[in-house]
Amino acid sequence: MRKIVIPVFCFAVMSTIAIEAQLSAAPVSAAQVTIEKTQYVNVSSGTLNMRKSGSSTASVVAKLTKGTKVSVSSESKGWAKITANGKTGYVSSQYLSSKNPVKATAAAKTTTKYVNTSSGTLNMRKSGSPSAAVVTKLAKGTKVSVSSESKGWAKVTANGKTGYVSSQYLSTTNPVKATVAAKITTKYVNTSSGTLNMRKSGSATASVVAKLAKGTKVSVSSESKGWAKITSNGKTGYVSSQYLSTKNPVAVVKTTTKYVNVSSGTLAMRKSASTSAAVLAKLAKGTKVTVSSESKGWAKITSNGKTGYVSSQYLSTTKPVAATPSEVKPVIKYVNVSVGSSLNLRKQPSDSAAVILKLTRGAETTVISESGGWTKIKVYGGEGYVNSSFLSADKPKTPISEPEETTIIKFVKVSDGSSLNMRSEASTSGSVVTQLVNNTAVTVYSEENGWARVTANGKTGYVSSAFLADTAAETPSGSNKTIDKIVTPYNLSLNKMVDFQMAADAQTDKNYQTYIREDALTVISSTKGTVDGIGWRVRGGAGPENWVIATVNDHQELTILSKKMGSDGYNWYEVNINKSWVNASPDDVKYNLNPDNFANDSVNMFQFVKLSQPTSLNASEVNERILAGKGILANQAATFITAGETYGVNEIYLISHALLETGKGTSPLATGVEVNGKTVYNMYGIGAYDGTALTSGAQYAYNAGWFTPEAAIIGGAKFIANGYISAGQDTLYKMRWNPAGAAKYGYATHQYATDIGWAAKQVKQIYNLYSLLDSYHLTVEIPAYK
Incomplete structure (x- = not known):
């Protein structure tokens, strides 16, 4: 074995590649x-x-x-x-x-922690770096398994995903459960006035979730930096901690018993602490009330099962002694000083005492007491002292001023073919303003020394009174003037028609005596007062049953003319509201609505002339007697007649309209304006808006193609006919009142004007134009109410 291994080992040292080759x-x-x-x-x-x-x-x-x-x-x-x-x-x-490191890691001990962020969510990232990609977002209280922590990052597994989160946002206890388990305390809203805002977060700029009334019970879950997190009425949010208390401020309010103590009349209990608030009840002197709070001169009280607010100054802790019969009736006296002078109302019975206000001649006062030449009085809602010598039991007479100028209608009375000169002054040497033919209706303002100051056909001057008559002359026999009368019944009573017009605020420029209730005014002097609050109305008499003349604005200054007791037990001031147009009285509306007041009058009858019918005029007569000298309108009678016949409009109505709008044929719109290289004409002022009358009227004419006077007269007639006349409102009366519309819908509708006198004001000009002619045929339609 050793012989085999050693050579191989030595060879391997020399060449690894070789051994790999050899082995393979x-x-x-x-x-x-x-x-x-x-x-x-x-x-x-x-x-x-x-x-x-x-x-x-x-x-x-x-x-x-x-x-x-x-x-x-x-x-x-x-x-x-x-x-x-x-x-x-x-x-x-x-x-x-x-x-195996994976098994070792899996087998390693993991710890359980919870996401603990102050707000929002916690990012789980792909690696331990704030720039790493976000794997998911973990809500506060989410349970995570922590496998390792290093350098401020924790490797966690949550909801089946693994990643890294910042260790500082992990805790060993669940913050959500801890919050839920935290002790909830009960507190109450304790504001001095108004309501407490519950906001979305603990910031004064956060959006308002709800408004909480004083005494509202809330559940407080936490408090921090002056803000409390609360739940109330099913909503959760934040309120300022300073307005919470452990005791219910409403429940522990100590009530006191007081009594109404007014010198006269009753005390108004109002819906809120304001003189403009609605009156809930009127409390007599001596009425027992329960006071729950007092603030800024107002007391919140309960009396006879009702809760509201009264002025604190009229409450006392002791019940006032009942007045004897002789004391019940107040002593009234009047200021009696020279015309144009005034009487000082002083703070104390002394010539050196401060002056509260100045009282005019005839001012009504209530005497409280008299002593040492001084009288303590109540006047205009206040009290003070005046010198007794300037008071009298009878109201002094005020010198009568000159009567307002009145007007009447009269008629020129001269021979046919002649005329009456209207002069610039009451003298035959005065220049001639215009000439008036027989039967011309004139408005007479005054007559003196044989001369009458009059207005006719838009001119004002003087004529000889000898040539004026109270009635128009009868139509000469044989003349070609015919008037047909028809009666149109409506399924509507005159009184009901009046009700409809009152609801629509029918207007007039007439002056009325105007009254406002005492609690609507803050009196600043004997002749001046300012409106206290919004929504106050002035009426045509001292009491709520009278019609509303107008509304006045908060802080508006009114001139006080007098004072009287109203039908409702309040004092009412007669005031001057300085308005040109006001709501008309029911009587005046009824007078102008009633056809019987005008149908038999030779002038006012013309408000019933049917404007949808041409009147068979003689063109030569119209040119000679009406349109002569009327600028661009001269010799245009045939055009007006054509316009009337084409669109079914009374020719004299068209002529009257044109004379008025064009300044008798001389206005720039009538005589021609150049638009885009073309001259245009507008005879009725159609489309001529205030402020841009010339340009807007000319542009309308250009768009309509009115490039000749004739086109403007005929084309404008179509516009006039389409507005009211073709809709069936073909008399001045029906244009103003529209009885057919009222009968159909049950309210006032589609009326040309709000002025109750509009129809009557238009007829004199039309009457005078007809009086110049000897040939015409008219149809008059008289309404008849049930």
């Missing part, structure tokens, strides 16, 4: 078999290269994973010749071990 070429005898040993690949990470020869530069035959079982046939110079997975090659000996 020569048959192996039993004496040459070496018992191979079994070892295992043991790399810390990755795989082990099996190479073709024992050199790091040799080609790779295969890659072996950690724990791979190999058969080692020889080892030399740090290289081992092995067989694995049916392949033979060489690997570095340092990465082989006698024990």
